[in-house]
Amino acid sequence: AQKVTQAQTEISVVEKEDVTLDCVYETRDTTYYLFWYKQPPSGELVFLIRRNSFDEQNEISGRYSWNFQKSTSSFNFTITASQVVDSAVYFCALSEADFGNEKLTFGTGTRLTIIP
Amino acid sequence: DTGVSQDPRHKITKRGQNVTFRCDPISEHNRLYWYRQTLGQGPEFLTYFQNEAQLEKSRLLSDRFSAERPKGSFSTLEIQRTEQGDSAMYLCASSLWASGSGNEQFFGPGTRLTVL
Numbered sequence: 305a306q307k308v309t310q311a312q313t314e315i316s317v318v319e320k321e322d323v324t325l326d327c328v329y330e331t332r333d334t335t336y337y338l339f340w341y342k343q344p345p346s347g348e349l350v351f352l353i354r355r356n357s358f359d360e361q362n363e364i365s366g367r368y369s370w371n372f373q374k375s376t377s378s379f380n381f382t383i384t385a386s387q388v389v390d391s392a393v394y395f396c397a398l399s400e401a402d403f404g405n406e407k408l409t410f411g412t413g414t415r416l417t418i419i420p
Numbered sequence: 421d422t423g424v425s426q427d428p429r430h431k432i433t434k435r436g437q438n439v440t441f442r443c444d445p446i447s448e449h450n451r452l453y454w455y456r457q458t459l460g461q462g463p464e465f466l467t468y469f470q471n472e473a474q475l476e477k478s479r480l481l482s483d484r485f486s487a488e489r490p491k492g493s494f495s496t497l498e499i500q501r502t503e504q505g506d507s508a509m510y511l512c513a514s515s516l517w518a519s520g521s522g523n524e525q526f527f528g529p530g531t532r533l534t535v536l
Contacts, residue, residue, distance in 0.1 A: 308462075339524065347509065349463070349527035395462050405476050406515070406523060407453065410462025 306331045308398050310411035317386055318419050325381045325414045327396030333357075338372065338379045339397040339408065349395070355379065383416075391418045422447060424528035426512050432534045433502055440498045441531045445514030452495050453525060454487055455511040456480065463511050469495060470517065502535045509533075 307330040317323045329338065340352040353363065355372050363370050367384045383390055393415045397408040425444045433439050445452050451470050455463035466485070467477045471492035481487075484502075489495040499506055509532050513525035 341527075346529070347532075348529045349511065349513075351524045351526065354524050397462070405468060406451070406517070406525075407465040407468060407476070408455075408463070408525060409465070412460070412462050 306333075306336075306398050306400055306409045308396050308409055308411035310396055310414050312414045313412070314415045314417070316417040316419055319388060320385050322382060322384050323386055323416065325383075325394050325396075325416065327379045327381065327411060329377050329379065329396070329398045331398060331400055333400045335400075337399040337406075339399065340370065340379075340381050341395045341397060341410075342392045343395060343413070344392040352381075386416075386418045388418045388420050391416060424512055424514050424526055426510075426528040426531050428531055429529060430532050430534075432536065434536050435502060435504060437502055438498065438500045439502060439533065440496055441510055441512075441533075443495045443497070443512030443514075443528060445494070445512070446516075446526060447493075449514035449516045449526075450492070451515045451517045451523075451525075452489055453513040453515075454495070454497055455513065457509040457511055457530070458507075466497075499533075502533075504535045507533055507535045 309328045336357045338355045342350045369382045371380045393413045395410050395413045397410045399406045427442045453468040454466040457463040466481050467487050469489040484500045487497045509530045511530045512528045515523040515525045
């Protein structure tokens with residue numbers, strides 16, 4: 305069975321600090337996809353990134369970067385120079401696509417608070 | 421904006437009553453998913469449709485729950501004889517599934533159900 309673990313329940317950092325959110329996953333499939341979603345106080349989940357299991361290249365998008373390491377089954381998310389608007393709950397999710405159902409298995413989320 | 425919409429946004433009901441939620445996906449999306457999110461947890465998969473066909477239901481979906489997508493467009497989720505344990509946020513997501521996999525799901529704002 306697939307599982308996603310986000311061990312950090314809550315993180316608080318001062319604005320402009322860098323912060324890394326950890327994500328560890330378990331799956332028996334060789335083909336899978338990893339996602340990060342942001343859930344601001346309004347409640348709507350916002351898609352941030354998708355990564356497939358065959359692509360271990362790190363990705364950077366503005367202040368956001370992602371580090372995917374299959375050897376440790378981790379897909380960590382770093383925010384550089386954090387801003388107050390980054391305050392939200394962040395979810396890591398896994399999708400196994402072998403049988404067509406691309407249902408997402410989510411972790412329990414990390415609540416990030418950026419202190420002005 | 422033609423994102424995923426859900427109605428109602430909030431529903432308060434008494435135990436034993438029936439409730440129905442509606443989801444309107446992004447118009448060209450052929451897949452529609454329902455998830456449930458309880459406080460402090462990540463969303464959990466309930467069921468999904470490809471066009472009008474319901475292809476999988478989670479074990480979380482007891483026989484009091486039923487979902488439909490009659491014309492392959494909007495979907496409804498009905499809960500009969502509600503129980504206090506049904507109190508949660510019900511999220512709808514849609515995606516465009518073609519020949520590839522790992523398609524990102526776009527989420528609606530959710531319907532928050534409170535059962536008294």
